[in-house]
Structure formats: structure tokens, C-alpha cells
Amino acid sequence: MQIRKAKGNDAPAIVEIILPIIREGATYALDPDMSEADALSYWMAPDKETFVAEEDGVILGTYYMRPNLAGGGQHVCNCGYMTRASATGRGVARSMCEHSLVHARTRGYRAMQFNFVISTNERAVRLWQSLGFELVGRLPEAFRHPAHGYVDALVMYRLL
Amino acid sequence: MQIRKAKGNDAPAIVEIILPIIREGATYALDPDMSEADALSYWMAPDKETFVAEEDGVILGTYYMRPNLAGGGQHVCNCGYMTRASATGRGVARSMCEHSLVHARTRGYRAMQFNFVISTNERAVRLWQSLGFELVGRLPEAFRHPAHGYVDALVMYRLL
Numbered sequence: 255m256q257i258r259k260a261k262g263n264d265a266p267a268i269v270e271i272i273l274p275i276i277r278e279g280a281t282y283a284l285d286p287d288m289s290e291a292d293a294l295s296y297w298m299a300p301d302k303e304t305f306v307a308e309e310d311g312v313i314l315g316t317y318y319m320r321p322n323l324a325g326g327g328q329h330v331c332n333c334g335y336m337t338r339a340s341a342t343g344r345g346v347a348r349s350m351c352e353h354s355l356v357h358a359r360t361r362g363y364r365a366m367q368f369n370f371v372i373s374t375n376e377r378a379v380r381l382w383q384s385l386g387f388e389l390v391g392r393l394p395e396a397f398r399h400p401a402h403g404y405v406d407a408l409v410m411y412r413l414l
Numbered sequence: 415m416q417i418r419k420a421k422g423n424d425a426p427a428i429v430e431i432i433l434p435i436i437r438e439g440a441t442y443a444l445d446p447d448m449s450e451a452d453a454l455s456y457w458m459a460p461d462k463e464t465f466v467a468e469e470d471g472v473i474l475g476t477y478y479m480r481p482n483l484a485g486g487g488q489h490v491c492n493c494g495y496m497t498r499a500s501a502t503g504r505g506v507a508r509s510m511c512e513h514s515l516v517h518a519r520t521r522g523y524r525a526m527q528f529n530f531v532i533s534t535n536e537r538a539v540r541l542w543q544s545l546g547f548e549l550v551g552r553l554p555e556a557f558r559h560p561a562h563g564y565v566d567a568l569v570m571y572r573l574l
Contacts, residue, residue, distance in 0.1 A: 283487030323530060326558040327443030327567070364564075365556060369529070370483060391551020391569045396525060398486040404524075407487070409551045409569055 255346070257353040260304040260316065265294055267313035268306065271338045272297055279400050281375050282334070283407075286400075297334075305353065307346050314338050315346040319354055322367050331363040347378070351385050358414055365413045372397050373406040387412045415506070417513040420464040420476065425454055427473035428466065431498045432457050439560050441535050442494070443567075446560075457494075465513065467506050474498050475506040479514055482527050491523040507538070511545050518574055525573045532557050533566040547572045 260268065269290055276293050279286035284296065297318055298304045307315040315337040322332035333354050337346040358366055368387065371379055383389070391409030399405045420428060429450055436453050439446035444456065457478055458464045467475040475497040482492035493514045497506040518526055528547065531538055543549070551569030559565045 279485055283483035283485045285484045323443035325439055325442065325444045325446055326532075326560070327530065327556060329558060330553070330556050365554070367553065367556065370487065372486075390553060393490070393527065393550060393569070393571055394525070394573060396487060396490050396527070396571075398489060400486070404489075409553070411553055411556075413554060 255307050255309045255314065255349055257305055257307045257350060260298065260306045264306050264313060264316075265298070268297060268304070268316050269294055271313065271316055272336050274339060275336050281372055281378070283370055283397060303357075305350070305357075307350050307353075314341040314344070315350055317350045317354055319358065319361070321363075322369070329362070329364045330367050331358050331361070331365075332367055332369060333358075348381060348385070351381070355385070355414065363414055365411060368408075368410040370397070371408040371410050372399065373408055374399055374402055379408065379410075382410050385412075415467050415469045415474065415509055417465055417467045417510060420458065420466045424466050424473060424476075425458070428457060428464070428476050429454055431473065431476055432496050434499060435496050441532050441538070443530055443557060463517075465510065465517075467510050467513075474501040474504070475510050477510045477514055479518065479521075481523075482529070489522070489524045490527050491518050491521070491525075492527055492529060493518075508541060508545070511541070515545070515574065523574055525571060528568075528570040530557070531568040531570050532559065533568055534559055534562055539568060539570075542570050545572075 276284050302318040302320040304318045306313045317335040319333045321328040322330045335347050335350050387410040390411045393407040395404035396407040462478040462480040464478045466473045477495040479493045481488040482490045495507050495510050547570040550571045553567040555564035556567040
């Protein structure tokens with residue numbers, strides 16, 4: 255699996271990956287009904303670096319990195335990761351996160367923050383913890399899950 | 415003191431209040447060098463409701479309210495409050511926060527979240543705690559303070 259910067263012609267594959275996850279509305283606090291164009295604009299926004307994980311010419315996952323805040327907060331980055339549904343369980347998210355930790359250091363970031371990990375996304379929580387992220391905050395009932403109703407969201411963080 | 419929706423002709427007073435605070439760079443994670451126009455666009459952005467606290471025709475403070483996130487996170491609001499330097503210590507921020515808690519309930523929000531309270535801003539931390547906010551997260555060294563270097567930032571939250 256190769257992880258590289260996303261190019262313009264990766265857009266269709268990126269949409270294939272991110273749109274079902276946005277539509278499901280269970281793991282990201284984004285409008286589930288947002289248009290395909292808006293979803294792509296969000297994921298490949300000018301303030302983000304966007305990457306893809308590719309194997310045998312197939313894009314299996316994608317992630318972005320951006321400064322989490324401006325001014326005195328710009329040394330902390332934020333990332334979002336999404337894996338193609340058919341490729342789950344193959345370590346794609348882990349590989350992307352490992353890649354992002356290396357890339358963040360080369361970019362001079364001093365920490366990485368996940369602002370809003372849905373507590374029901376236990377697989378993600380365990381994965382981030384195994385990669386050195388600490389659960390530094392719990393937001394009671396901050397996310398309305400399409401199946402489970404109001405559930406907690408977590409703030410996860412690690413110094414680099 | 416009257417707290418009301420900001421109008422277009424409040425813009426000069428709002429700029430007088432927010433620009434010195436942004437320039438100081440000690441309490442908000444915003445670019446300290448942002449232009450006056452960008453500062454105003456940020457504070458009065460389309461996704462925000464902006465209020466002013468007025469006494470005897472003088473604007474003493476201003477705050478905004480917005481959904482903190484979209485989709486499954488849109489029932490949590492976020493606010494930012496700024497008080498005119500010459501009016502500190504007169505309860506302006508407290509009055510604005512109390513107003514915002516009432517307004518948030520009328521808007522149907524279920525919680526209010528402060529994403530990034532600088533730990534050195536002890537006066538604010540105590541004030542928010544006295545208004546029912548809990549310190550739900552601590553982000554180690556997440557803010558570079560112009561005087562104190564890297565300091566922690568706090569996530570504060572209360573259900574409504």
C-alpha cells in the first residue's frame with residue numbers, strides 16, 4: 255500500500271469513499287445530505303493537505319491534515335481518515351494515521367488533535383489509543399447518532 | 415445594560431472591541447495579524463448570530479453564537495465573548511454568557527461548548543465554571559501564548 259498526496263484525478267475515488275460515510279452520519283459531524291461537490295470541497299479544502307492510500311491502482315482510503323486552529327493554536331494539526339467500506343479490517347486507517355504522524359512532524363506540528371471522535375466508534379477509539387492518542391476529553395451527548403440517539407463524543411490528542 | 419442583536423452600524427464598535435484582543439493573541443486562537451475586515455467577517459459570519467451589550471449608548475461587549483458542528487453535532491452551540499478593555503470587571507462577560515444560555519435554549523440547542531479556553535485566562539475559566547460549565551478536557555501545550563509560551567487549552571461544556 256502506497257500513501258501519497260491526492261491529485262485532482264483522484265477526486266472520483268475520494269467521493270466514492272467519503273460520500274457513503276457522510277451519508278451514514280454515524281462517525282463524522284457533517285451534514286449527511288451535503289452535495290457531492292460540497293463533500294469534496296470539504297475534504298480537499300485549500301487549508302487541507304489530502305492524501306490517498308493506494309494498492310494495485312485502487313484507492314482504499316483517504317485522509318486530510320490541516321492546522322486545527324490559527325494564531326497561537328496553529329502548531330496543533332487535525333486529521334480526518336476514511337477507509338473504503340470494502341477495505342475495512344485491512345489496516346488502512348492505521349497505515350494512514352502512522353503516515354500522518356510522520357508527515358505532521360515534517361510539517362513542524364507539535365501535536366495532533368481529534369476534536370470529535372464518536373464514542374460509539376469503538377474501533378476508531380481503540381485504534382487511536384494504540385497509536386498513542388490519549389482520551390483528553392469527553393463531551394456528554396454531543397453527537398446525535400442515527401441509530402443510538404445522543405451519545406458522547408471524545409477529544410483525543412497526542413504530542414508529536 | 416441591554417443585550418441585543420448586533421446591527422450593521424454596530425460594526426465600528428465591534429471592531430474597536432475585538433481587534434485589540436485579536437492583536438494581543440493571548441486568549442483566542444486567531445491570526446493576530448488578521449485584517450480588520452477579516453476580523454469582522456469572522457465575528458459576524460453568516461453561520462453566527464452576533465450580539466452586543468450596550469449601556470448608555472456605548473457598546474461594552476459582544477458575543478457570537480453558532481452551531482459548533484454540523485450534522486449529528488448541530489444541537490451543541492459554541493459562543494465567543496469579548497469585552498471592551500475599558501469595561502472589564504463590570505460583569506459584562508457574565509451578563510453576555512447568561513444571555514447566551516437563555517438564547518441557546520430558545521434556539522433549541524441542548525448544550526454549549528467552549529472548544530479552546532486558554533488555561534492562563536484564569537478569570538474566564540472561573541467565570542465559566544461559576545456559570546455551570548465543566549472542564550471536560552485539557553489539551554496539553556495546545557496554545558502558544560505570546561508571553562508564557564506553550565500552555566494548555568481547556569474544553570468546557572455544559573448541558574442546557
